[in-house]
Amino acid sequence: MQEELVGEATRKVGTGDENIAEVGNWARDKLSLLREYITISSPARKRWIRPTSEATYIDLFCGPGKSQCRDTGELLDGSPVVAWNASVLSGVPFSRVFLADASAQHVHSAADRLRTLPAAPVASFVGPGESTVNDIYRELIPWELHFALLDPFNLEDLPFSVIERLAKLKHIDLMIHLSTGDMQRNYATYTDAENATLDRFAPGWRKAVDFNAQPFAQRLAIVRHWFSLLNDVGLPHAPAMHAARNSKNSRMYWLIFASRADIARKFWTAAQRYLREPTLTLF
Numbered sequence: 001m002q003e004e005l006v007g008e009a010t011r012k013v014g015t016g017d018e019n020i021a022e023v024g025n026w027a028r029d030k031l032s033l034l035r036e037y038i039t040i041s042s043p044a045r046k047r048w049i050r051p052t053s054e055a056t057y058i059d060l061f062c063g064p065g066k067s068q069c070r071d072t073g074e075l076l077d078g079s080p081v082v083a084w085n086a087s088v089l090s091g092v093p094f095s096r097v098f099l100a101d102a103s104a105q106h107v108h109s110a111a112d113r114l115r116t117l118p119a120a121p122v123a124s125f126v127g128p129g130e131s132t133v134n135d136i137y138r139e140l141i142p143w144e145l146h147f148a149l150l151d152p153f154n155l156e157d158l159p160f161s162v163i164e165r166l167a168k169l170k171h172i173d174l175m176i177h178l179s180t181g182d183m184q185r186n187y188a189t190y191t192d193a194e195n196a197t198l199d200r201f202a203p204g205w206r207k208a209v210d211f212n213a214q215p216f217a218q219r220l221a222i223v224r225h226w227f228s229l230l231n232d233v234g235l236p237h238a239p240a241m242h243a244a245r246n247s248k249n250s251r252m253y254w255l256i257f258a259s260r261a262d263i264a265r266k267f268w269t270a271a272q273r274y275l276r277e278p279t280l281t282l283f
């Protein structure tokens, strides 16, 4: 990771329709990567879809299930719809889908959209990720296969306790939106002694940072510390990371993948490569 992200964050709904989120064009890459990963990992998922076992999809920041690119007006399916459809099209649908969002409107809209699709088995929860993760965890069979998308607007919404809870699952694969753009924009605020954002996001971060270093090096140290926390809970990240860029080619955030399973990290690398060269596997 050579440079940090700058620019805007995804803005909330601005389309006039509360059930459609307004997004930047970079959201397309996120959704494509999600689709590719779910497609490429279908052979592994297939081994879990039996009468006595299951493979679930968990979307803790699910959004309303539909978005619109603010520059082009293009309508995009939201992450829960993309994930479900990719699983169906790959021939290995998720056994159950868990949706959650702090916005009741978003959760209900996303769940309604999924329920119009054939056989989508949806359970939905309203609240901040740090509490809905516990509600969902109680519903899960801990030794089965689970995939979670963590796609918050900012670092504040992703306390490490969320990842710690999910890491208690034996087979959990995580796709995480790491908002280094938020860290860059708000670094002065976040490092204020009174501010708890980074304490929640990356507990112990102060010990990892040399406060005499350049701000960029300080932020990098925090991200590296967060990676080490992922390692500590047994979920190393895949070396391949996707940088989401805005129209000025500035990095907005990174998409990170973490898993105990070597094969899952390999699937991610393949999905990421496909995103860069989408004709690679066409025949």
Ligand SMILES: C[S@@+](CC[C@H](N)C(=O)[O-])C[C@H]1O[C@@H](n2cnc3c(N)ncnc32)[C@H](O)[C@@H]1O
Pocket (backbone or CB within 6 Å): 010, 060, 061, 062, 063, 064, 065, 066, 067, 077, 078, 079, 080, 100, 101, 102, 103, 106, 127, 128, 129, 130, 151, 152, 153, 156, 157
């Ligand atoms: C980037 S959007 C998610 C977009 C969605 N994953 C997609 O690709 O279609 C972030 C979502 O997080 C929700 N949100 C904001 N703060 C939250 C929190 N603390 N816990 C859970 N959801 C939150 C917002 O309502 C919004 O729907």
